[in-house]
Amino acid sequence: MEEAHKQLIKSFFKPISFDAGTEVSFFEMWEEKNFKQNELITEAGSLEKYFYIVVSGVQAIYLLNQKGEKVVLGFSYSESPSGVFDSFIYQKPADTFLEALKPSKLLALSLKNYQSLLDQQVDFYKWGYQFFQDILFGRLFREVELLTLSAEERYIAFMRRCPDELKVIPQKYLASYLNMKPETFSRLRASVKY
Structure with missing residues (x-):
């Protein structure tokens, strides 16, 4: 794995402290995924297989309304998380699509490795709690903006x-x-x- 990718992952998981041996195995859990412009990363009805960190590119998460039009719920971009999180965590079919709007390079962590980290690292569990809390409050803030x-x-x-x-x-x-x-x-x- 490139050093820049390691630094990106470390900065994203800053609150987590790894010893040298654990850090090596942590980096080995990640794989690089590349997507072309307008390529679907996750399709509605499928299971999200990965938690992503964006190295480069922009992605949109959206659903289709009754007319078949895209209703955009959010974006991910360099140094941000990406993926269909509810499908990933609950392993239920996604209600939304995740599409690469620009050519995208993502670092991907599988569900198996994600769960392994939750089981082995108390700090990772705390990070996950804070991460999903931030996602929830971000959604609430967005809804208030849309309504007011x-x-x-x-x-x-x-x-x-x-x-x-x-x-x-x-x-x-x-x-x-x-x-x-x-x-x-x-x-x-x-x-x-x-």
């Missing part, structure tokens, strides 16, 4: 906090994520300074 902010306010808030990687993905994905029509997003992009 105007389209312009949602646009400004998102553009201020999102990394540059997300600003270059197709507008239709960003518009869907912000619960607005692509024309509205395009108009806001042209007229609103953030």
Whole structure:
């Protein structure tokens, strides 16, 4: 494994302390996965096999509405986690799709190795608790924004906090994520300074 990948994993799991021997076996649990632009990583109805950390690229997690349109729930990008977490943890068929919007390189941890870490490392269990708590509160914060902010306010808030990687993905994905029509997003992009 490349040294840069090791550093990325270590920074992601910062609260966990490994001794030298355990650290070596921890890194051996990870494998690199590469996906082409627009390639499905996880398809609705299938089981999520991996917990990912993004090395490069951008992915969108979405579901299809009754009209067959993509409803974007979130994004993952460099140095962030990725995957369909509920399918991964509960090993139930995914309700959502995970798609590479840009060519993507991901580091993948299998469920077997994930569970092994939970069993062997108290620190990993604590990390998992905090990680999923952060995911839950992030979702709650997003729902409050969707319900209480105007389209312009949602646009400004998102553009201020999102990394540059997300600003270059197709507008239709960003518009869907912000619960607005692509024309509205395009108009806001042209007229609103953030």
